[in-house]
Amino acid sequence: MTAMVDDIERELLQTVRQMRATRIAQVLDFARFLISVDPAPVNGEEQELSDWDIQVQQVDQEQRAYERQHKEILAQYRGRYVAMRHGKVIDHDIDRVALRRRIRKQYGNVPFFFTLVEDEPVQTFWMRSPHLVTDET
Amino acid sequence: MIQDYDRQRLPPLPVLDVWLAIPDSSDWHGPYTAMVDSGADLTIVPLAFLRQLNAPYLKRVTLRTQWSQRQSVGLYEVDVRLGDLVFPGLDVAGDIASSEILLDRNVLNRLDLRLEGPKLRTHILGE
Numbered sequence: 001m002t003a004m005v006d007d008i009e010r011e012l013l014q015t016v017r018q019m020r021a022t023r024i025a026q027v028l029d030f031a032r033f034l035i036s037v038d039p040a041p042v043n044g045e046e047q048e049l050s051d052w053d054i055q056v057q058q059v060d061q062e063q064r065a066y067e068r069q070h071k072e073i074l075a076q077y078r079g080r081y082v083a084m085r086h087g088k089v090i091d092h093d094i095d096r097v098a099l100r101r102r103i104r105k106q107y108g109n110v111p112f113f114f115t116l117v118e119d120e121p122v123q124t125f126w127m128r129s130p131h132l133v134t135d136e137t
Numbered sequence: 138m139i140q141d142y143d144r145q146r147l148p149p150l151p152v153l154d155v156w157l158a159i160p161d162s163s164d165w166h167g168p169y170t171a172m173v174d175s176g177a178d179l180t181i182v183p184l185a186f187l188r189q190l191n192a193p194y195l196k197r198v199t200l201r202t203q204w205s206q207r208q209s210v211g212l213y214e215v216d217v218r219l220g221d222l223v224f225p226g227l228d229v230a231g232d233i234a235s236s237e238i239l240l241d242r243n244v245l246n247r248l249d250l251r252l253e254g255p256k257l258r259t260h261i262l263g264e
Contacts, residue, residue: 025207033197033209036184036233056194056211063196097226100160100214114195114214123212124199125230129176129239 055111062087062113070121077117084113138220142257143170151252151259153240156218157182159190160226165218166190171238173245173252173259180217181239184231187213192229200230217244222264 016024037056038049049057065087066073073082073089082092083103090112093099103112116123142149156167169186177200192213200208211231217224227243249262 029199029207029209030197033211036209036231037194037211052188052191052194059194060197100226104160109193111194122197122199124201125178126202127177127181127200128203129174129241130202 058111059113062111063115066113066115067121074117074119079117081114081116084115085110138261140259140261142259143172144257149257153219153259153261155238155240157186157190157192158216158218159192160214160216162216167218169238171240173250174239174241175245177239177241179212179243180227180229180241181232181235182213182215182229183236183238184211184233185236186238187215187229187231190215195228198230219244219248219261222248222261 016027019027037060038053062084066082066084069087077089077092080092080094081096081099082089083099084090085107091099091103093102096114096116100114103114140153143152151173152170153173154168155171156165157169158165166186166189171180192215195212195214197209198212200210212228213231215227215229217227217229224244224247247264249264251260251262253260
């Protein structure tokens with residue numbers, strides 16, 4: 001397992017070195033996000049994923065499928081909310097809450113990827129709330 | 138509904154008690170103390186709270202700051218309750234680093250809110 005991880009790390013490094021700086025920043029962002037939803041175990045052993053963690057992984061897969069098809073989906077659903085599963089748009093609506101309720105009613109607690117279809121495949125939000133930190137050293 | 142500012146903070150901070158539930162469940166968890174903050178586009182909730190709720194995960198988004206820092210975060214769906222007011226199906230960002238809720242504009246813009254700074258208290262006047 002360690003050897004495989006070493007191989008992947010080496011390949012990742014080689015791949016990143018071929019990228020533009022902006023792409024490298026995106027890879028770093030995504031790596032940090034993966035750590036946030038699935039942190040590495042402290043003792044080095046693989047932990048069993050909870051159902052919640054597995055759902056997060058499944059939705060992430062759907063999001064990657066969305067990003068790959070973004071151009072086509074944008075052409076068809078711009079400004080609408082879509083629900084995706086198995087790489088396909090299952091339903092859409094202009095009302096976010098109505099779409100989610102309809103999907104939950106029909107499919108139950110099955111992981112879906114929900115998004116508003118916009119020009120950028122990954123939605124960006126702004127946060128302008130810095131905290132003043134006192135140096136206590 | 139009237140609530141005192143948190144006077145332990147300097148300067149004192151407007152806060153509100155909130156309850157969270159997974160969508161349409163009415164299985165409310167709380168109260169949690171939320172900071173009233175209008176600086177972010179959407180409300181931010183510690184990931185530990187969302188994990189405890191089993192809140193549905195929606196997607197990965199990017200949070201940007203005014204200093205051009207970017208952070209990928211997960212977006213989750215919860216129902217939010219303040220007193221008698223219920224806001225169903227809200228998108229909130231999961232925060233791995235903090236244990237504080239920031240109540241932001243996707244909630245605040247739906248509230249008739251008054252900050253009575255000199256008396257250090259917040260009034261919720263309605264929706």
